[in-house]
Amino acid sequence: MATKVKSVFYCQSCGYESSKWMGQCPGCKEWNTFVEEVIKPSVTGKTSKASSARGLGAGDNVNKPMKLSEITLNEEDRYDTHIGELNRVLGGGLVKGSLTLVGGDPGIGKSTLLLQTARLLAADKRKVLYISGEESLQQIKLRANRIGEFTDNMELLCETDLGTIEETIRRHAPEVVIIDSIQTMFNENVSSAPGSVSQVRESTGVLMRIGKQLGISIFIVGHVTKEGTVAGPRVLEHMVDTVLYFEGDRHASYRILRAVKNRFGSTNEIGVFEMRSEGLVEVENPSEFMLEGKPENASGSVVTCSVEGTRPILIEIQALVSHTNFNFPRRQANGTDYNKVNLLMAVMEKRVGLELSSYDCYINLAGGMKLIEPALDLSMCMAIVSSFRNRPIPDDVIAFGEVGLSGEVRSVNMPDVRISEAQRLGFKTCIVPKAVADKYKKSFKGIELIGVSSVQEAVSMIK
Structure with a gap:
């Protein structure tokens, strides 16, 4: 039939x-x-019937449930990528047999980062296979010459047929494989075109099986849609072990590598890189990097501290409030949530009494960072009021805290880490929630902690 x-x-x-x-x-x-x-x-569903016909017992090639007390934990076998920021995001290094998806806008530096990683792993006597479906061998070599010198432990292959790729991987047995990109891979068992939903899903499934069976760490590059998510089925992100996103403006010098999924580490860590002619260079002190060029005695500018994973990052929040020429005021946010800006302005109009309904408001996170942490609320309110009153905030002042709808200022996580980072970079005054000031006032010397319980108290300092 x-x-x-x-x-x-x-x-x-x-x-x-x-x-x-x-x-x-x-x-x-x-x-x-x-x-x-x-x-x-x-054809499915025949295995169970055949097994029962043969009379297989409970212990014949059948998985049995185990108790938690019977399961032993072993430390994952990791490779040092020799890129500190990448190790941080991966949770301490590249796990053997893992499948990592790297996504980002075109030209953001995905291929450059992976080529640098391949170079360092090959120099560490790891066997690396770089498979490209988008560039020729000559194009990869031109980019490789700008990065540095490569050893013979790294091999290149330009291929899109997944059957040929699987055969090559099994024959050469590399320790690390890089696929650039998954949207160009073609599985002949799937009738649809490369880059389609079925092709991406099936190709990822084949690569995952190879990596788990042979203990090979595999990187796959994924294109992104205009919304910034990886193109293809959402199940792609569920299949892989780790999902990394490259963020930032391709025309700017910095890049942010963020882990949005990681089965072997934290999902809140970020890595900061700077794009130079020789490739991506690690930024080991992002706070100093983000505060470069901060204007002095300028209204609408305040420094805050955000925590990404375990790393505190100081960043400048800029606000520009001006009288509108239209019936509806314009509100714009660059680097943070637009709805959050509208909410905070409504809180200040209701609780502080500022007439902001006839003013345009523009919020910018200097350096192009994208943050939505609640700890930025207090600093955004102070920046808006500073610009509205045209009164600058002293350059040695930093502020952080969450603002509620009643105008109260709430505590945030890891306040001691934020205060230590501010003190290390020379800030003298820190405006924080009152509960934080009462708890840590005696612990920090050399920096004044001013506790505020409401946003009214904070903006009253701007005169």
């Missing part, structure tokens, strides 16, 4: 599946993103 061929429609943006074509995707609300793909049914 001939098998029946089934057609399924997938959304190319989010992977939503439907039995018929639709103009707008119910999942991501995008228009004209559905494509038709043919699904070939596979």
Whole structure:
């Protein structure tokens, strides 16, 4: 009997599946993103029947449940990538047999970072295989010459056929494999075109099986959509062990590497890099880097401290408040949540009594950082009031704290780490929630802790 061929429609943006074509995707609300793909049914469901027919017992090749007390924990076998910022984001190094997805905008530096990682691993006598489906061998060599000298432990392969790639990996048995990019890989068992939902999902599944079976650490590069997420089905991020995103403006010099998923470490760590002619260079002290060029005695400027994972980062928040020329004031936020800015302005208008409804407001996080931490609330309020009153905040003052709808200032996590970082960089005054000031006032010498219980108390200092 001939098998029946089934057609399924997938959304190319989010992977939503439907039995018929639709103009707008119910999942991501995008228009004209559905494509038709043919699904070939596979023969399943026979293993259990055959096993029961043969009379297999409970202990014959069958997984058995185990008690927690019977499970032993072993430290993961990790490779040192010799890039400190990358090691930090990965949780201490590259885990053997792991599958890591690296996403980011075009030209942000994904291939450059992985090529630098391959160079350092090869210099550490690790066997590395770099597989490219987008660039020729000559193009990769031109980029490699700008980075530095490579050893013979790294080999290059330009191929998109996943069958050939699997055969090459099994034959050469490298320790680390880099796939650039997953959207160019082609599995001949899938009838759809490269880059489609089915191709990306099946190709990732094959690579995951190879990595787990042979203990090979695999990096795969993923293109991103206009929203900044990895193109293809959402299940792609669920399949891999680690998801890393490269953030930042491609025209700026800095880059932020952020872990949004990590089965072997924290998901809050970030790595900071600077793009130079010789490649990506680590920024070991991001606070000093972010505060470079800060104007002196300028209204609407205040420094705050954010914590990403275990790393405190000082960053300048800039605000510009000006009278609007339109019926509706304009509000714009660069680097933080636009809705948060509207909320804080409503709090200050209601609780502080500032008439901000007829003023435009622009918020910018200097350096291009993207942060939505609640600890930035107090500093944003002070920057807005400073610009509104045209009164500068002293350059040696730093502020952090969460602001509630009643105007109260709440405590945030890891305040001692934030205060220590501010003191290390020479700040003399720290405006913090009152509970934090009462707890740590005796612990820090050389920096004055001013505790505030409401946003009214904080903005009253701006005269």
